[in-house]
Amino acid sequence: YPNTVNHFLKLNKVSADLHVINGSVEIAPNIGLADAICDIVSSGSTLFKNGLKEIETLLKSEAVLAVSPKISNESKTLLDTLQFRIQAVLKGQNSKYVLLNAPNAKLNTIISLLPGMKSPTVLPLAKEGWSSVHSVINGNEFWEVIDALKAAGAQGILVCPIEKMVV
Incomplete structure (x- = not known):
């Protein structure tokens, strides 16, 4: 993730010091740790709750499950179980x-x-x-x-x- 942010900053000719923070990064500007943040968000509601607004999207992504055509039978059984459970949650x-x-x-x-x-x-x-x-x-x-x-x-x-x- 820091590499993605650094690449974006470099592409847009933005000079900034990048500090990796784990946890609730949305509070960093309010407590004086940062002027801006780059965070992975789904809805943006936590940003809004902390008085922040989204100004740029660096990357849109989604999680996918991929499988090799050379998967072993044992791994295929495990994969089928995982896929079944994911589908149950999504449904x-x-x-x-x-x-x-x-x-x-x-x-x-x-x-x-x-x-x-x-x-x-x-x-x-x-x-x-x-x-x-x-x-x-x-x-x-x-x-x-x-x-x-x-x-x-x-x-x-x-x-x-x-x-x-x-x-």
Whole structure:
């Protein structure tokens, strides 16, 4: 990372002393350790919280998993396990667990709006004529599905994040 910063500074003819700091580098300007910082950020919210603003992007990057075509069977098994776990986390991040109350008279309509993993879970409530419906909604369709559920008579809709999703 310091090499990337030094290369950027040299390319842009900027003379600066580079000091490597580990941890919360965003506080360095506020406590007099630096006039500016170069940091790896995803959202920039920590910069904003410390009164800083982004003025230049040095590099856009992403993590990737690459494999050699000459991988051994033992390593391939380990790689498959790692890939499965990564996919479970990513799938969970883009999904929401939804619980709602539905009048039994409108249950079929409400269930038809919920894709679920196989199908929604429906449990009777203590209040006669009502059921609790549990399902998973894709994050990309979330608001459209929620609006349709409300219009169909769903009430008390609770939405929970999903940490991991094994399918």
